[in-house]
Amino acid sequence: MKILGFIPARTGSKGIKNKNFVKFNGKPLILSTINFSQKLKLVTPFVSTNSSKILNYTKKNSIKFNYMRPPQLSSDKSNIIDAVFHALDWFKKKRIYFDAVMLLQPTSPIRKKTEINQAIDFFVKKNVDSLASISVMKEHPFECLKLRGNKWSYLEKNTKEKYGRQSYKDFFYFIDGSFYLSKVNFLKKYKKFVIENKTKLFKISQYPGIDIDNPIDLKIAELFRK
Numbered sequence: 001m002k003i004l005g006f007i008p009a010r011t012g013s014k015g016i017k018n019k020n021f022v023k024f025n026g027k028p029l030i031l032s033t034i035n036f037s038q039k040l041k042l043v044t045p046f047v048s049t050n051s052s053k054i055l056n057y058t059k060k061n062s063i064k065f066n067y068m069r070p071p072q073l074s075s076d077k078s079n080i081i082d083a084v085f086h087a088l089d090w091f092k093k094k095r096i097y098f099d100a101v102m103l104l105q106p107t108s109p110i111r112k113k114t115e116i117n118q119a120i121d122f123f124v125k126k127n128v129d130s131l132a133s134i135s136v137m138k139e140h141p142f143e144c145l146k147l148r149g150n151k152w153s154y155l156e157k158n159t160k161e162k163y164g165r166q167s168y169k170d171f172f173y174f175i176d177g178s179f180y181l182s183k184v185n186f187l188k189k190y191k192k193f194v195i196e197n198k199t200k201l202f203k204i205s206q207y208p209g210i211d212i213d214n215p216i217d218l219k220i221a222e223l224f225r226k
Helices: 029-037 052-059 080-093 114-127 184-190 217-222
Strands: 002-010 042-048 101-103 128-137 145-148 151-154 173-183 200-203
Touching: 002 029, 002 080, 029 042, 029 052, 042 052, 042 080, 080 101, 080 184, 101 184, 114 128, 114 151, 114 173, 114 200, 173 184
Parallel strands: 002 042, 002 101, 128 200
Antiparallel strands: 101 173, 128 173, 145 151
């Protein structure tokens, strides 16, 4: 099994300027994910970027591929799956082939090597087509609202009229973005990493789920850094 460790790192972030080089736990976000990917089983680390600055930086940190993502796949509206397919085609021309792709976003830097390697083992041994990490939800859906204009509804209705948290017997999770892992054939068929009831879920201990998109997220992530 050969897995492409796909690390997206385009320029143009609006929430945090030059986000990939923002320091987290003493390292730029992009470096934290590069170093992490280099510790994973069966994974070939790879950075997909439209920036010569990021490309040169990754080369200095043991990413050997001289790849640049084209501008048409690097805007805010670009779909990450298209960038993945472009990278796979780039490797194909070099006669390098992968069985699966693991998406590792620099904005989710709090991960445990042992857990992600366990996920890879599960993926391989169980012959899974698609796998995504999940974490326990901080807020219960009974307390979450869906708002449309002036109308709202509960995300999940409590039919038993019990309101104490101790009465919540169901366990609710969310896809936290720590990793997405799918076979290439699955990606070609569905054009997504996650498909309902087809993607298997892998519970991880990260809490809360961290996705750094603005300065406040960065401060919160620093509090929970491992």
